[in-house]
Amino acid sequence: MKKTPRISEAEWEVMRVLWNTSPMTANDIVEELTGKTHWKRETIRTLINRLVQKKAVGFEKKSRQYDYFPLVTEAECLRAESESFLRRFGGRSIEPMLAAFVEEKQLSAAKIAKLRQILNGNTTRPKNAKRRKRLQ
Amino acid sequence: MKKTPRISEAEWEVMRVLWNTSPMTANDIVEELTGKTHWKRETIRTLINRLVQKKAVGFEKKSRQYDYFPLVTEAECLRAESESFLRRFGGRSIEPMLAAFVEEKQLSAAKIAKLRQILNGNTTRPKNAKRRKRLQ
DNA sequence: TAGTACATATTACAACTGTAACATTTTGGG
DNA sequence: CCCAAAATGTTACAGTTGTAATATGTACTA
Numbered sequence: 001m002k003k004t005p006r007i008s009e010a011e012w013e014v015m016r017v018l019w020n021t022s023p024m025t026a027n028d029i030v031e032e033l034t035g036k037t038h039w040k041r042e043t044i045r046t047l048i049n050r051l052v053q054k055k056a057v058g059f060e061k062k063s064r065q066y067d068y069f070p071l072v073t074e075a076e077c078l079r080a081e082s083e084s085f086l087r088r089f090g091g092r093s094i095e096p097m098l099a100a101f102v103e104e105k106q107l108s109a110a111k112i113a114k115l116r117q118i119l120n121g122n123t124t125r126p127k128n129a130k131r132r133k134r135l136q
Numbered sequence: 137m138k139k140t141p142r143i144s145e146a147e148w149e150v151m152r153v154l155w156n157t158s159p160m161t162a163n164d165i166v167e168e169l170t171g172k173t174h175w176k177r178e179t180i181r182t183l184i185n186r187l188v189q190k191k192a193v194g195f196e197k198k199s200r201q202y203d204y205f206p207l208v209t210e211a212e213c214l215r216a217e218s219e220s221f222l223r224r225f226g227g228r229s230i231e232p233m234l235a236a237f238v239e240e241k242q243l244s245a246a247k248i249a250k251l252r253q254i255l256n257g258n259t260t261r262p263k264n265a266k267r268r269k270r271l272q
Numbered sequence: 273t274a275g276t277a278c279a280t281a282t283t284a285c286a287a288c289t290g291t292a293a294c295a296t297t298t299t300g301g302g
Numbered sequence: 303c304c305c306a307a308a309a310t311g312t313t314a315c316a317g318t319t320g321t322a323a324t325a326t327g328t329a330c331t332a
Contacts, residue, residue, distance in 0.1 A: 008319055012224050026279075042322050049281075050319085064279060064329055078225070085221060088148050089214065116255050119248050144289055162309075178292050185311080186289090200299055200309060275331090282325065288318080295312065302305090 004072050004080045005054035013037060014047045018057065019074045023067035140208050140216045141190035149173060150183045154193065155210045159203035 007015060017032045018024060024032075030044045039047075048068060051057040059066040143151060153168045154160060160168075166180045184204060187193040195202040 006318085009220070009224060010320065039320090040322060042324095043320075045280080046320085046322075066280075081221075081224070084145070085217075088145060088217070112255050116252060119252050119255070142288085146290065175290090176292060178294095179290075181310080182290085182292075202310075273332100276328105277330090278328090280325105280327075282323105284323075285321090287320085290317085291315090293312105293314075295310105297310070298308090299305105300307090302303100 004076045005056045007051070007054070007056055007077060010039075011047050011051055011056070014044065014051060015056065015070060015072075015074070015077065018068060018070045023060070023069040025062075025065045025067060027065065029068065140212045141192045143187070143190070143192055143213060146175075147183050147187055147192070150180065150187060151192065151206060151208075151210070151213070154204065154206045159196070159205040161198075161201040161203060163201065165204065 013033060013036070014029060017029055026045060026048055029048060030041050033039060033044050034041070048057065052059060052068075056070065056072050057068050058071045059068045061067075149169060149172070150165060153165055162181060162184055165184060166177050169175060169180050170177070184193065188195060188204075192206065192208050193204050194207045195204045197203075
């Protein structure tokens, strides 16, 4: 299992646009991000370069410009981040976290339904537990 | 609304023991953490000091030793971290994240039940019911 | 073919982090 | 009352991150 490189918060922004569509030239990435962020071109270039160094992003020289594309999947990174997150909170604190998500971000009903589905699908209920176990 | 200081990953370990029981002397904290981690005393001392600087931890000189105690609650920090996490993933990706949690079976059945409850609290509203949008 | 326009690469620099070592202060014991 | 032991405080140092500026390479155009 390859370990995903550690991607910083700012770098995530770049990854997200690449995950969204790739390959993209540096300029396209810059264009996509200025507006969403307040970063200067050069800053974004730096982020891209660091991601290349970290092997999170690959590139291929097309003509005068390079084409950049992700070398790691969003799922992989998500997984890694989630683990780190979990470690941080000692596992105990997922509930308040989800609560915060639900409260603050106004998840759409559809999304909530989806989440509920996930929970139902994998619930790993103890053998003879009742379907709905009311605790506290 | 005070903003919670930014607490690094290593510092979280310290906060967690303080949230668990406080006040504690530095030595107690050290003892609690060596064993769980591979850190040297001095390292842990540094972390404590940094947390004091950041005003995440307060202390009171008791006798020769100081008593340290958290100045921020776990809930506050959790909230802040969750927000950062959300921003990072652009909100879109809560489902895979939760899926990852569930899959890895880091979640007990009880916890899952709790989560489901949280979700239930916020959905299935009549179409024209006002949704409670509270943000302070 | 030389210059220029635009792309990529190198360098900068301070704050934060991980990980400590070394220095100084305080206090209980003799 | 002074000293050593133990506690706290100061300094270190390299790697990461945020945020760029500057330098260098290169492909068309005149």
